[in-house]
Amino acid sequence: MTPRLARRTRLKWDEARRVTVLLYPEGLLVLTPEATEVIERIDGARTLDAIVDELAAAHVEVPRETIDRDVRDLVERLAARGFVATEPP
């Protein structure tokens, strides 16, 4: 599966609050640093497995299965709101 961000969303750094936000029509999600690392990699080119691989390599202190579970859970929740598409356009 190759997730991609819906066209109606935009990632942005909030300088005043020192957080990354995901903007969507009329609203925004305040992202944790962990969620930001995942969403930054959702580009329609990397597969879900590739994203997990990259994050596992970057965080050797965290068990791979934990990262795998958290990434899938996040992508599923974003897809339920329509912010991430998991199927080809």
Add this chain to the structure above:
Amino acid sequence: MSVLPPTALLAELTYRCPLRCGYCSNPTDWRRFAPELDPATWERVVTEAGAMGVHHLHLSGGEPLLRDDLEDIVAAGRDAGLFVNLITSAWGAPPERWQRLADAGCDHVQVSFQDVDAARADAIAGTTVHAQKLTAARLVRAAGMALSVNVVLHRANTGRVRDFIALAESLGAERIELATAQYHGSALTNRAELLPTQAMLDEALAAAREERERVKGRLDVIYVMPDWFTDVPKPCMDGWGRRFMTVIPDGTALPCPGAHGLPGMAFDNVREKGLRAIWEEGADFARFRGTEWMREPCRSCERREVDYGGCRCQAFALTGDPAATDPACVKSPDHGVIRSARAVVRGDPTIVYRADLTRRARG
């Protein structure tokens, strides 16, 4: 502590509107907020918003399409790094204008629908609009912008939640917002005609929940329960002077679109002062910010940082005191006002059009 910037700027570009909806929240004496800001000032305001850390620009009114400079304001907002939302009736724009707005950088268009069929929708709008809205909504999608369908629910259409969601699906919308009328402006006059019954609301909520599951991932369904029925007040604007800043057509900067109706306020105007200075230093932005201003029962309430005391405009409209607890709250000593208003359901609703209320306001 320094004040965090707002996350959203609501720019009410004009109060003029070709529609005459009887639930309009604009002030009925809107003509006194004149003249409208010129294009250069609006461009400066949205540029300042981007620089101070605002994320969302909501271009609304009235009908923002009546401003010839709308595309320039959109472009300035996009240049300033803002996510640009246009909130419109979608009526009156030539077909090619939607592509121009998309090219200028508009991200998202929220189109209002009064009902699901032309006869009923046009009766609410007081003019012929529905067919052209359908066409416009499709042009919004064709131009590559995100589309939301916005519905103001009231007694006459609350039973058609499922039909509204089907309409949004058929238009390729990504989002539908179903919100029961708030009783400000014309809606306050018409509230006995607009108020739904508890049974209608229960049914509408159940329908929205079911449909939300059905369309999950394709269409985001937002159903807003009216505060007159929830026993807790709405967290109006997410707290006064906390996340939202509104600039109305004449340039007055407000913590919420209705705040100009509150007594004893002297709001700044963007013609004379920068946006950041107004937000950070304006005495009236500080007046109800946070929880310090609260009295009982808000002051010791465990929800004080959830609903921030509710809506100041509603508190003033129903109690005469803008610092009172919002009567929508079951803990308010004035909650009886809400209970008795809910009990009044007239048999033969006759909604007064906004234009007629405007005429009355002029005397």
